[in-house]
Amino acid sequence: MTLRYPDEPLDDLPAPPVTFTDGDGRSIEIKQATDECIEPLVDMYLEFDSQDRAQGIPPSGEEPIRKWLNIVTEDKSLNVIAWDGDEAVGHAMLVADDDGSYELAIFVIQSHQNAGIGTELLRTALGEGQSQGINRVWLSVERWNKPAIAVYEKIGFERMDDTSFERQMTVRLGAE
Amino acid sequence: MQLIVGVDGSDYGLRALGESLERAQQLGGDVTVALYSDGQTALDEIESLVSEELSAHDIDVDVIWLEEEPGSQLIELAERDGYDQIVLPGGQRSPLGKINLSNTIEFVLLNAQTTVTLVR
Numbered sequence A: 001m002t003l004r005y006p007d008e009p010l011d012d013l014p015a016p017p018v019t020f021t022d023g024d025g026r027s028i029e030i031k032q033a034t035d036e037c038i039e040p041l042v043d044m045y046l047e048f049d050s051q052d053r054a055q056g057i058p059p060s061g062e063e064p065i066r067k068w069l070n071i072v073t074e075d076k077s078l079n080v081i082a083w084d085g086d087e088a089v090g091h092a093m094l095v096a097d098d099d100g101s102y103e104l105a106i107f108v109i110q111s112h113q114n115a116g117i118g119t120e121l122l123r124t125a126l127g128e129g130q131s132q133g134i135n136r137v138w139l140s141v142e143r144w145n146k147p148a149i150a151v152y153e154k155i156g157f158e159r160m161d162d163t164s165f166e167r168q169m170t171v172r173l174g175a176e
Numbered sequence B: 001m002q003l004i005v006g007v008d009g010s011d012y013g014l015r016a017l018g019e020s021l022e023r024a025q026q027l028g029g030d031v032t033v034a035l036y037s038d039g040q041t042a043l044d045e046i047e048s049l050v051s052e053e054l055s056a057h058d059i060d061v062d063v064i065w066l067e068e069e070p071g072s073q074l075i076e077l078a079e080r081d082g083y084d085q086i087v088l089p090g091g092q093r094s095p096l097g098k099i100n101l102s103n104t105i106e107f108v109l110l111n112a113q114t115t116v117t118l119v120r
Helices: A035-046 A062-072 A117-131 A146-155 B011-027 B043-055 B070-080 B103-111
Strands: A018-021 A027-032 A078-084 A087-096 A102-108 A136-142 A158-161 A166-172 B002-007 B030-035 B061-065 B085-089 B115-119
Touching: A018 A117, A027 A087, A027 A117, A035 A062, A035 A078, A035 A087, A062 A087, A078 A117, A087 A117, A102 A117, A117 A146, A136 A146, A146 A158, A146 A166, B002 B011, B002 B070, B011 B030, B011 B043, B011 B085, B011 B115, B030 B043, B030 B070, B043 B061, B070 B085, B070 B103, B085 B103, B103 B115
Parallel strands: A102 A136, B002 B030, B002 B085, B030 B061, B085 B115
Antiparallel strands: A018 A027, A027 A078, A078 A087, A087 A102, A136 A166, A158 A166
């Protein structure tokens, strides 16, 4: 896929670990994922409401969830998790594509939505990506998902393609 | 039952073809296989993948090529020759597993007057 990217890299991105108080007064910690995080992520996605699925992910059912988590946690990927105590409540992932760019996706569990966790989690994941030398990040979002598009734009993503059901947005983390 | 099965060279497309052939065999319907490129697979490569799949099934089908604008050609063909259904691959997966519908699939979904099936 040929996508255009903004000329200027984002700056002032935080790097994990980040601790902050969300809009509902909960203390949330954002950390890079380790191998031990698979089980809490499975629990999070088992609880995930199907109305917040996007383009077929997360899949439903334990086996499909495990298979999918295997794909998104492979070696070249970057995974960052938001924790409320020992419960995983948000997950951002950057997965390498064939031409050295990274695809981004993020999910926040319903009980913790609209509290600023998604924005913080996204910025932290991008900050970690930047410090690992990732330059180009893209995502696709359904055209009608206005709240998500607004969050992506606030962070600095730019719309690059409106020709299909999914809108492509891109951001630059580093110069080539 | 007259089916057009679109095959774009993706893994999904070939699976859609396999399933449609089985269904058509059960129902005794006629199948036309319409080949078009997803932009990544060369047409002759698609053709050899498809003939492999066809030889695994004991069924007579017509095979046609759609070179330009496969979406509108699929629809014209369905309307002109009275097909009942257009069967297409269910979309490509992005690196992290999101389903992306090609422009061809989107065009057919929005404009077809027949039933459209996306195979998953």
